[in-house]
Amino acid sequence: MRAVPGLGMRTVRIEENMERVSEIDARRAEKMVSEGAPVFPEGVAPSLGDDGLPTGGPADDDLYDVVVIGGGPTGENLAERAHAGELRVAVVEHELVGGECSYWACMPSKALLRPAAALADARRVGGAAQAVTGALDAAAVLARRDSFASDWNDDGQVRWLATAGLHLVRGHGRLDGPRRVVVRTPDGGERVLRARHAVAVCTGSQAALPDLPGLAEARVWTSREATSAKTVPPRLAVVGGGVVAVEMATAWRALGSEVTMLVRDDRLLGNMEPFAGELVAESLLASGVDLRFGESATEVRRSAAHEIVLTLASGGTLTADEALFATGRRPTTSDLGLETVGCKPGDWLAVDDTGLVAGVEGEWLYAAGDVNHRVLLTHQGKYQGRIFGGVIADRAHGRPLDLAPWGRSVATADLAAVPQVVFTDPEAAAVGLTLEQAHRQGLRVRAVDYDLGGVAGASLYADGYRGRARAVVDQDREVLVGVTFVGPGVSELVHSAAVAVAAEVPLNRMWHVVPAYPTIGEIWLRLLETYRG
Numbered sequence: 001m002r003a004v005p006g007l008g009m010r011t012v013r014i015e016e017n018m019e020r021v022s023e024i025d026a027r028r029a030e031k032m033v034s035e036g037a038p039v040f041p042e043g044v045a046p047s048l049g050d051d052g053l054p055t056g057g058p059a060d061d062d063l064y065d066v067v068v069i070g071g072g073p074t075g076e077n078l079a080e081r082a083h084a085g086e087l088r089v090a091v092v093e094h095e096l097v098g099g100e101c102s103y104w105a106c107m108p109s110k111a112l113l114r115p116a117a118a119l120a121d122a123r124r125v126g127g128a129a130q131a132v133t134g135a136l137d138a139a140a141v142l143a144r145r146d147s148f149a150s151d152w153n154d155d156g157q158v159r160w161l162a163t164a165g166l167h168l169v170r171g172h173g174r175l176d177g178p179r180r181v182v183v184r185t186p187d188g189g190e191r192v193l194r195a196r197h198a199v200a201v202c203t204g205s206q207a208a209l210p211d212l213p214g215l216a217e218a219r220v221w222t223s224r225e226a227t228s229a230k231t232v233p234p235r236l237a238v239v240g241g242g243v244v245a246v247e248m249a250t251a252w253r254a255l256g257s258e259v260t261m262l263v264r265d266d267r268l269l270g271n272m273e274p275f276a277g278e279l280v281a282e283s284l285l286a287s288g289v290d291l292r293f294g295e296s297a298t299e300v301r302r303s304a305a306h307e308i309v310l311t312l313a314s315g316g317t318l319t320a321d322e323a324l325f326a327t328g329r330r331p332t333t334s335d336l337g338l339e340t341v342g343c344k345p346g347d348w349l350a351v352d353d354t355g356l357v358a359g360v361e362g363e364w365l366y367a368a369g370d371v372n373h374r375v376l377l378t379h380q381g382k383y384q385g386r387i388f389g390g391v392i393a394d395r396a397h398g399r400p401l402d403l404a405p406w407g408r409s410v411a412t413a414d415l416a417a418v419p420q421v422v423f424t425d426p427e428a429a430a431v432g433l434t435l436e437q438a439h440r441q442g443l444r445v446r447a448v449d450y451d452l453g454g455v456a457g458a459s460l461y462a463d464g465y466r467g468r469a470r471a472v473v474d475q476d477r478e479v480l481v482g483v484t485f486v487g488p489g490v491s492e493l494v495h496s497a498a499v500a501v502a503a504e505v506p507l508n509r510m511w512h513v514v515p516a517y518p519t520i521g522e523i524w525l526r527l528l529e530t531y532r533g
């Protein structure tokens with residue numbers, strides 16, 4: 001990444017975005033940034049000149065090759081890949097280009113969590129620990145978070161779209177029959193976009209709230225408020241035991257809130273190996289979080305004193321200043337005109353492995369990212385965007401697809417090798433199947449477990465390092481189908497695990513993949529030795 005002097009944070013973000021575009025577009029984009037490319041406002045999209053760059057004037061017409069509804073990470077990547085396939089692409093966005101991830105999810109949440117992790121890491125190292133005597137500076141953490149959310153201003157991403165040769169149409173997009181999208185523009189007008197080849201729905205998801213008495217009026221927090229709040233609530237109730245709940249409980253506890261978690265199940269992080277939830281629970285309890293399993297709220301109200309009062313299923317009440325409901329997601333499809341193409345508003349859009357929406361004739365309607373419910377993660381949405389954008393271009397040009405598993409035209413990794421990192425303390429990082437999921441798929445597997453604290457690199461990383469690793473080995477093929485690491489600093493190990501699982505690296509070849517000494521990565525050797533006995 002190269003910072004352009006004088007243009008500050010936003011330019012750095014543009015440079016990051018450039019990494020996503022093809023080499024040729026990156027060169028064009030760089031030239032345009034250095035020349036001060038124009039930003040195209042409200043409903044005015046640039047038209048392309050002969051060189052494929054926006055000319056700066058209004059679009060010649062509203063006929064495109066591809067119309068992408070939703071300019072989040074998925075829509076951006078799909079649009080860029082379709083454009084790299086020489087298609088004319090419009091991106092319709094009704095809020096901020098960059099989507100949930102940039103402003104109310106990945107970026108601000110990780111910006112809240114990183115200072116807490118850095119401090120915790122320092123406190124676990126003798127010599128450094130003595131130098132760390134204070135608590136987090138909450139105001140500074142929140143200010144750094146604000147900058148990572150670009151102060152909820154999307155100029156940088158809008159500029160990237162333009163430099164990548166994509167047309168931005170500001171407004172709310174709705175399908176209006178096959179290959180037509182009607183956009184309600186911010187000025188109250190309407191534009192009808194027509195797509196020669198494809199419409200891609202990349203509208204993401206939003207917080208799903210339970211149907212509880214009083215909840216609608218109580219102004220509870222969803223993930224949006226939890227990632228963008230400007231002050232630290234003295235008392236925070238968190239409902240849920242999934243990823244948003246544990247990450248936000250970790251962040252706000254570290255910032256000084258008294259946190260109470262209401263978890264209706266008997267464990268945290270139910271989609272991961274059980275030891276991940278156990279180690280995270282242990283650490284939350286040690287940090288002072290009041291963690292209550294088998295508990296939920298049955299009613300919510302905001303008192304005259306602006307306190308939130310939750311009625312508990314077990315009896316009694318819990319009073320807090322804010323209450324975060326981290327109870328899952330629902331698709332952003334209720335006001336999308338799905339009924340005009342034979343789909344049901346409010347439903348997730350099931351797709352095949354090339355991204356085509358099930359049950360819609362004519363190979364023109366695609367759905368990618370959260371909205372298709374395959375995997376609710378940014379990197380997986382971007383991956384689908386890359387694959388499906390390429391498929392759209394190939395189909396448009398009449399080129400053959402490569403549909404074999406792991407072929408160019410299918411999103412196979414969604415089914416076999418999804419990496420995820422939960423940025424709690426300790427971190428939990430995993431890819432592929434858990435032992436239980438592998439058993440459910442009928443695989444003949446063996447779990448190989450190892451105490452991460454026994455790895456030399458880990459003991460150097462933190463005094464009294466606590467962590468655990470599990471590899472799930474498919475014994476018939478002698479390859480890994482799942483790997484989980486839990487411990488401080490394990491997030492950066494997950495890509496090595498993803499390579500091993502996605503590439504189905506034979507274990508006898510992994511024996512020759514030598515980890516550097518003394519790193520936490522030596523866990524790979526310990527797992528193999530344990531498997532071989």
Ligand SMILES: Cc1cc2nc3c(=O)[nH]c(=O)nc-3n(C[C@H](O)[C@H](O)[C@H](O)COP(=O)(O)OP(=O)(O)OC[C@H]3O[C@@H](n4cnc5c(N)ncnc54)[C@H](O)[C@@H]3O)c2cc1C
Binds near residue numbers: 099174369376380
């Ligand atoms: C608190 C939190 C933390 C997270 N942290 C991580 C993380 O660390 N790593 C990770 O991989 N994932 C994380 N996720 C998940 C990640 O945010 C999502 O998987 C990702 O944002 C999905 O991208 P998307 O492009 O599919 O949808 P979105 O990011 O939701 O983007 C959809 C876009 O479509 C627009 N839109 C919707 N409807 C219309 C319409 N009708 N017309 C025009 N525009 C429309 C929206 O305004 C939005 O910009 C987190 C989620 C949450 C809630």
Ligand SMILES: NC(=O)c1ccc[n+]([C@@H]2O[C@H](COP(=O)([O-])OP(=O)(O)OC[C@H]3O[C@@H](n4cnc5c(N)ncnc54)[C@H](O)[C@@H]3O)[C@@H](O)[C@H]2O)c1
Binds near residue numbers: 210239241376
């Ligand atoms: N670091 C990351 O990669 C990251 C971070 C945050 C979110 N995400 C993604 O965002 C998605 C959404 O996360 P999430 O935590 O909101 O959802 P989730 O599905 O992971 O967890 C939802 C939790 O809420 C509980 N719940 C659901 N309904 C409830 C109710 N009525 N009452 C009480 N509890 C209830 C569930 O039992 C579960 O514990 C996840 O799929 C995740 O992949 C990823």
